[in-house]
Amino acid sequence: MLNVIVVDDEPLARKGMLVRLAAFPELKVVAECANGPDAITAIMELTPDLVFLDVEMPGMDGFAVLKQLQQQINKLPYIVFVTAYDQYAFNAYEVNAVDYVLKPVESERLKAAVDKVLTYHAASDNQKHKDQLAEAVARLTGDQADIILERLDKAEPVVSSRFPEAISIKDSGEITRVPVAEIDWVDAAGDYMCIHTRDGQTHILRRTMKELEAELDPRLFVRVHRSAIVNVHTIAKLQMLSNGEHQLVLTNGQSVKVSRSYKDRVKQVFSH
Template sequence: MLKVVVVDDEPLARKGMLYRLGEFKELTVVAECANGKEAIDAIAAHQPDLVFLDVEMPGINGFAVIEHLQNQQLPMPYIIFVTAYDHYALAAFDVNAIDYVLKPVEAERLKLAVDKAIKVFDSRDDQKHKSQLAQVVSRLTGDAADTILERLSNEEPVVDSRYPDAISIKDSGEITRVMVIDIDWVDAAGDYMCIHTRDGQTHILRKTMKELEQELDPRLFVRVHRSAIVNVNTIVKLQMLPNGEHQLMLSNDQTVKVSRSYKDRVKQVFKGA
């Protein structure tokens, strides 16, 4: 749903526009304004996605509303100008309006303008979604966000497929599929691995630490001890103890000892942060 503000100093014109916009399920009108000042206040208060803005209004006209928004550095909505004069069209596009419609507003012409606005927002939201996805994947994999965006644009795999996204754990005739990104840390218990997940569960895996380490993406997991592996995204701080040893504090309040031989690997995690 796009939030819409309608601005027109003519009550009948405003009423007619509200009636026609009611036919579009993609739009929701959050305010109607009778003059430029009301428009500026409503845009500041509601931060709409789209404004149907009358050009010819006494006092503060449509173009002056745009100027006020820019001067006050308010969030700039997309604009569809509404005017009785075709010669305003060029000026409308000079201020980056999506479109303009002539009074009296025809249903077919209004639909074209609304469809155009929706396409603009779909494109913008798609790019926003890709950027958010890139940031998340970047934190998980260590790849640069720009690299991930390029892969998305080229429709290439975003995550390196050399490493599995889940580990299957057999226990008492059952097989549990544990997502790798949900693993907080792993410690060895004799011939078994204890896999601790973010939901507080512990899964027992019959595998050696070396075998498990080879299955985990080194950009996401770091070996901190001969018997411990940690998800780098759970690390909160590296602490030096009075005896000269180091330990990690994880986001789940768990502490994990860092052995001297793996201390440099752990410090590399903080250097890249």
């Protein structure tokens, strides 16, 4: 709902405008003013979203009101000028008014002006939400906010995946790309790791477990031991042994020990 102020030096004109505006559930009139100085005071205090501003007022006309407001506040409300003379239309657009309506105000013409304001406001509000989202995502991911806004405009995923689809493994002068989705589980062996894949192969990777874990999507891989990571889609069973310890049984029959410090993390996999 937009807060509205009606400004007109003629009491009957104000009353007529209030009656017509009551037909719009999106609008709430919060004040009515009979002259320019009162309008400036009310706008400064109430910060309305929309002002219907009479152009022809004694002492300070509508253009003078707008000029003074521009000097005193940073964000102007939407302005719709109300005038008895069509020649003011050019000036109304020149000072960035959203629209103007002629007296006597016709309901259909007023509706067109209100619809234009609502369209402007929806676009502005949507942009504000986009900006806020971009800033939040930028803080979370480290991506630049303008890049995130560009993705929003193109209806692309806001957060680009930071997890690689494959891992490159160097061995004997060759580089093998192992698809992450094909990894069943990983175990550490000294200063290197053994990556066990779905086709039964084992690849040797000279990286630390911590480094590899940072590259694997935590929604797909779970750390089950200081020296083991498992693909959640390969987990068949969680077993409790007679000595109180736990182990996983994978779909390929492989057993992987679960350490106490990672037990709760593993149990979360079975809660989904």
